[in-house]
Amino acid sequence: MSYLVVLPMAVVHEAAKYPQRFADAGWRFEGRLCPSEDDVIELAHDADAMIVEGSQRPITRRIIESLSKCRIIAGTQIGFDSIDTTAAAERGILVTNVPGYCVEEVTDHAMALILACSRRVVDLNRSVKLGGWGYGPNSGEIKERIRPGIGRLRGRTLGLFGFGAIGRALVGKAAGFGLQIIACDPYADASTAAGLGVEMVDWHTLLARSDYLSIHAAYSPETRHVFNSEAFRSMKPTACLINTARGGFIDEDALREALVSGEIAMAALDVVTSEPPVENPLLQLDNVLCTGHYAFYSPESFAEQWRRPADEVTRALTGVWPTAVVNPAARTKFVERWGPMREPDAE
Numbered sequence: 001m002s003y004l005v006v007l008p009m010a011v012v013h014e015a016a017k018y019p020q021r022f023a024d025a026g027w028r029f030e031g032r033l034c035p036s037e038d039d040v041i042e043l044a045h046d047a048d049a050m051i052v053e054g055s056q057r058p059i060t061r062r063i064i065e066s067l068s069k070c071r072i073i074a075g076t077q078i079g080f081d082s083i084d085t086t087a088a089a090e091r092g093i094l095v096t097n098v099p100g101y102c103v104e105e106v107t108d109h110a111m112a113l114i115l116a117c118s119r120r121v122v123d124l125n126r127s128v129k130l131g132g133w134g135y136g137p138n139s140g141e142i143k144e145r146i147r148p149g150i151g152r153l154r155g156r157t158l159g160l161f162g163f164g165a166i167g168r169a170l171v172g173k174a175a176g177f178g179l180q181i182i183a184c185d186p187y188a189d190a191s192t193a194a195g196l197g198v199e200m201v202d203w204h205t206l207l208a209r210s211d212y213l214s215i216h217a218a219y220s221p222e223t224r225h226v227f228n229s230e231a232f233r234s235m236k237p238t239a240c241l242i243n244t245a246r247g248g249f250i251d252e253d254a255l256r257e258a259l260v261s262g263e264i265a266m267a268a269l270d271v272v273t274s275e276p277p278v279e280n281p282l283l284q285l286d287n288v289l290c291t292g293h294y295a296f297y298s299p300e301s302f303a304e305q306w307r308r309p310a311d312e313v314t315r316a317l318t319g320v321w322p323t324a325v326v327n328p329a330a331r332t333k334f335v336e337r338w339g340p341m342r343e344p345d346a347e
Contacts, residue, residue, distance in 0.1 A: 154178030159210030162217030
């Protein structure tokens with residue numbers, strides 16, 4: 001049977017492999033930039049499968065209700081909040097993500113940001129290029145502004161907001177630098193944390209004790225702007241906030257106020273609320289580092305990010321349950337419509 005797989009974005013980078021991959025299976029593939037909901041609907045209304053990159057275009061209820069025969073919406077990210085999974089489940093459409101594809105990259109990046117804050121690497125580099133050096137006559141800025149913020153990492157406290165796969169993977173790397181690690185996550189297994197030497201604490205304790213606070217939670221309406229004015233008032237004035245997760249966790253106006261007033265010392269952000277940022281005032285502050293949403297990236301992770309959704313589509317269209325379904329409520333209606341499926345280990 002010939003199926004149609006669609007991608008509502010430009011077919012570039014790793015996605016450029018899709019036309020040949022699906023042609024080899026005897027299927028059709030179509031991908032193009034879709035600036036609006038109507039464009040997505042026009043492309044996908046009769047598709048059997050969609051591969052979507054959430055930051056390009058949210059997949060809304062209206063889009064999902066227009067899909068006449070779609071079996072799967074395969075996301076290319078860990079997060080899937082840009083897809084209306086409830087609407088998909090109501091129509092028996094499976095939604096998948098790519099858990100764990102960039103765990104090593106994100107935890108390496110988070111550790112790099114922690115080190116950059118601790119050693120003031122970016123400030124020192126900039127100061128040297130402007131003529132400063134060590135303890136010499138041109139070292140005024142280093143002595144007055146940068147040096148007071150440099151400290152020993154060993155013995156400091158790293159707080160983790162979220163203790164899923166990425167948070168747990170960061171523990172070993174951070175512990176290697178001598179950091180004491182605490183975490184806040186109501187869904188985490190306490191015995192797993194204890195086995196890793198991590199102390200589970202409540203939200204207020206996390207804020208009060210963390211020297212470095214790194215965000216690794218799942219983003220949801222409940223966690224939107226959880227880092228707000230009240231939270232920043234509860235943190236140490238020497239604390240550094242690290243975000244390699246989603247920009248929406250942080251109230252950026254409140255963060256700017258906290259950084260300017262000295263309520264916290266620094267923020268190291270790989271993500272912001274609106275990307276790419278247009279005149280974001282946070283980027284004008286010397287005590288903000290920003291790395292342009294690159295925490296996920298390596299050639300290996302990028303290839304995996306795009307290969308695995310295609311694998312999930314192949315499974316769904318050949319009678320095998322995908323391995324990373326995030327809306328299991330869709331299964332019953334899926335089977336009613338398309339028939340029984342095999343488990344992946346029976347492939």
